Amino acid sequence: MDILFSDTALPIVFAMLTALSLLLYAILDGFDLGVGILLPMSDEGQRDTAIASIGPFWDANETWLVLAVGLLLVAFPAAHSAILKAFYLPATIMLLALILRGVAFDFRAKVKPRRKRIWDYTFKIGSMLTAFTQGFMLGLYVMGLEYTLASVVFSIFSGFCVLAAYSLIGAAWLVMKTSGELQLSAISWSKKCGVLTAFGILVVCLVNPYVNASVLRIWTELPWAYFYAAIPLLCAFMFILGFLVLKRLPLADDAGASLPFYMVVIIFVCCFLGLSFSFYPYVVPGQLTLNEAASSPASLKIILIGSVFVLPFIGAYTVFSYYTFRGKAEQLRYY
Amino acid sequence: MFDVLLLSRIQFAANISFHILFPTITIALGWLLFYFKLRYQFSKHPVWMRAYRFWVKVFALSFAMGVVSGITMSFQFGTNWPGFMETIGNIAGPLLAYEVLTAFFLEATMLGIMLFGFHRVPAWVHTGATFLVAFGTTMSAFWILVLNSWMQTPAGFEMIDGVAHASDWMAIIFNPSFPYRFSHMLLASSLTVCFLVAGLSAYRIYRGDNKKAPRVALKTAIFSAMLIAPLQAFVGDLHGLNTLEHQPQKIAAMEGIWETQEGAPLVLFAVPDEESKTNKYAIEIPKLASLILTHSLDGELQGLNEFEGAHPPVAPVFYSFRVMVGIGMLMIAVAWWCGITLLRKKQLNKYQIWTLMSLSFAGWVATLAGWYVTEIGRQPYLVSGVLRTADAVTDIASGNVLLTFILYMSMYVVLLVVYVRTLFLMAKRAVDIEEYDLSPPGLPEGPRVKQARNNSTIGA
Numbered sequence: 144m145d146i147l148f149s150d151t152a153l154p155i156v157f158a159m160l161t162a163l164s165l166l167l168y169a170i171l172d173g174f175d176l177g178v179g180i181l182l183p184m185s186d187e188g189q190r191d192t193a194i195a196s197i198g199p200f201w202d203a204n205e206t207w208l209v210l211a212v213g214l215l216l217v218a219f220p221a222a223h224s225a226i227l228k229a230f231y232l233p234a235t236i237m238l239l240a241l242i243l244r245g246v247a248f249d250f251r252a253k254v255k256p257r258r259k260r261i262w263d264y265t266f267k268i269g270s271m272l273t274a275f276t277q278g279f280m281l282g283l284y285v286m287g288l289e290y291t292l293a294s295v296v297f298s299i300f301s302g303f304c305v306l307a308a309y310s311l312i313g314a315a316w317l318v319m320k321t322s323g324e325l326q327l328s329a330i331s332w333s334k335k336c337g338v339l340t341a342f343g344i345l346v347v348c349l350v351n352p353y354v355n356a357s358v359l360r361i362w363t364e365l366p367w368a369y370f371y372a373a374i375p376l377l378c379a380f381m382f383i384l385g386f387l388v389l390k391r392l393p394l395a396d397d398a399g400a401s402l403p404f405y406m407v408v409i410i411f412v413c414c415f416l417g418l419s420f421s422f423y424p425y426v427v428p429g430q431l432t433l434n435e436a437a438s439s440p441a442s443l444k445i446i447l448i449g450s451v452f453v454l455p456f457i458g459a460y461t462v463f464s465y466y467t468f469r470g471k472a473e474q475l476r477y478y
Numbered sequence: 479m480f481d482v483l484l485l486s487r488i489q490f491a492a493n494i495s496f497h498i499l500f501p502t503i504t505i506a507l508g509w510l511l512f513y514f515k516l517r518y519q520f521s522k523h524p525v526w527m528r529a530y531r532f533w534v535k536v537f538a539l540s541f542a543m544g545v546v547s548g549i550t551m552s553f554q555f556g557t558n559w560p561g562f563m564e565t566i567g568n569i570a571g572p573l574l575a576y577e578v579l580t581a582f583f584l585e586a587t588m589l590g591i592m593l594f595g596f597h598r599v600p601a602w603v604h605t606g607a608t609f610l611v612a613f614g615t616t617m618s619a620f621w622i623l624v625l626n627s628w629m630q631t632p633a634g635f636e637m638i639d640g641v642a643h644a645s646d647w648m649a650i651i652f653n654p655s656f657p658y659r660f661s662h663m664l665l666a667s668s669l670t671v672c673f674l675v676a677g678l679s680a681y682r683i684y685r686g687d688n689k690k691a692p693r694v695a696l697k698t699a700i701f702s703a704m705l706i707a708p709l710q711a712f713v714g715d716l717h718g719l720n721t722l723e724h725q726p727q728k729i730a731a732m733e734g735i736w737e738t739q740e741g742a743p744l745v746l747f748a749v750p751d752e753e754s755k756t757n758k759y760a761i762e763i764p765k766l767a768s769l770i771l772t773h774s775l776d777g778e779l780q781g782l783n784e785f786e787g788a789h790p791p792v793a794p795v796f797y798s799f800r801v802m803v804g805i806g807m808l809m810i811a812v813a814w815w816c817g818i819t820l821l822r823k824k825q826l827n828k829y830q831i832w833t834l835m836s837l838s839f840a841g842w843v844a845t846l847a848g849w850y851v852t853e854i855g856r857q858p859y860l861v862s863g864v865l866r867t868a869d870a871v872t873d874i875a876s877g878n879v880l881l882t883f884i885l886y887m888s889m890y891v892v893l894l895v896v897y898v899r900t901l902f903l904m905a906k907r908a909v910d911i912e913e914y915d916l917s918p919p920g921l922p923e924g925p926r927v928k929q930a931r932n933n934s935t936i937g938a
Contacts, residue, residue: 209552238553249543254900449575449579450575461587
């Protein structure tokens, strides 16, 4: 325990906490954004079911973004300011989209029936815009937070990659949580989004080392290269396995319906680890390292003490919530 | 055209004004729902569950509005006010982190169970989830008011090379103005909810709703308001005395006292003029301000002249204060006017119903006005005596801030209109639901109501 609290370890511990929150955000809000992106506008019953499958979770899922940005703010204030100033416009668009999508979720069920469709569209477009702007910002981060023609083109591409990745995890979630026609559609969506996501990851893996010379060095330096090589291999293995499973779904008794979701989670973890290792120890690529950006050890300690106590509780009641709403999604009823 | 300081201030003010509307509702509404749920748990009387079901939907909508509008705050600290965290990050950081850790996750996760878990968890777990949601909203208010109070009356820190370092966390958390500000805000939230519940219930009765649930909710709200409204006036007075001790320049602006004087009059209304440093068209009661604030007819009150260049703009603080106090007085009067009728077991007359309907959102106006008094009243400082607002602002191009400000504002206006209309629409719809069947009172309500009969297989 003491080692966690030493002045030299604190920035790394907080970088890991921030990264963990971002990863949890990408997975958890990823699936509910993905469900929003895929919302079938042709069938109201399916829309109700799809939204019911994320109803009890989305509020808490979004909280991981607040925690991630909050941790960045309190642990690395200089990085928070540098990164978010570069993201000022895309981040504002993302926030507006998040707001629209969040309220659409509630309004759709409460407004006059003829207005429900408008809010469903708002939910869908808001989810798409949120995913796209997040991908755009990720791309800009990889490109060193500079607006040049090349970096904007890459960021737009990255926006579409994240759109595809969130759709993939959303589709896999629907395969797990629904049945019947919607599940069949979700299986087909999973395959298509899987192809797009795999292509996107491949392109980013090829472009990234060209842009950042240090990245190439990190990935090829022995002996760590052996360890790093495991990440893309595991990722590729999950894609292949996922396709084999999806080809056989749906099975009798709904066996294996949750497998694709867990495989996509592993893919998300691999991508995230890959990106994190590429940039360590920088928190702003090429400009600011973790240690340079960290705030005073005294206040980080105070936060860490709280986190050590509270995070297990957060984990426990999050698991409890997912356990309570396990199984296939049912129509939402406010009691 | 516009400078980035002014634009960033207006944008932050717009964002936080929009945001605070919803926590103001959810903080107290959470506890009201817990009360309804407890009454149901003990009496098994379906009317309490009816009230719970209607208001839990209002809670869900308000909570969603609060969550999504709150996320923008954590971004703007960095984008528009980098100097804030650079200077006091060591203090604000842990407070904000504790808010996220102890409140946000708790309320957001338990909300799912509270809204959709009634048939999936045992009754006591559902009641517990309702309690934890209410507790979470209050914890959130606790941490955010700690930070806000600290910015008003900083304590427990030392400045090293222009950066604040914490020296005593208990002194930071329980800083001099915190207890007053925290209780004032909790009571403000309670009054806002009392009048919202009374207003929407009155609207249902006005639309011909003869069921018991809106009447029970109305009574609960009015009887609570009878106690809370005068209590708020008392706490507000204590808060004012605390402000006089720690931020006399704010009091001088609130009362429109330009020159230090003994036996200062209470200015009921005036048009304060910054140029001539006088109040125009003033209606005053001699010596009353001194009496209220110093408890002596000839007590001396410091005027704005003592704080040249370091006092807030007078007019917005002066007017906002009068709006807040005016609505507060109106609330006391209306609560007792309607409350006495209800205590005599009589129906409210149409004037009372109409008054309550029109005051549905009065709490919002008073709460915003109160926040304007205290926040504008802290200017030109962001953190009293430690950091000036102008020194914390960003270097982003002002055109970008103008653009985002226009985007935020247009969305907020639309959402606010839709939110208010939706609440009234929900109330209107509730009018048409049939009364529950009272014949076997021991049974939990469920398949007997029209609304539930349509999908009675669900959640079984």
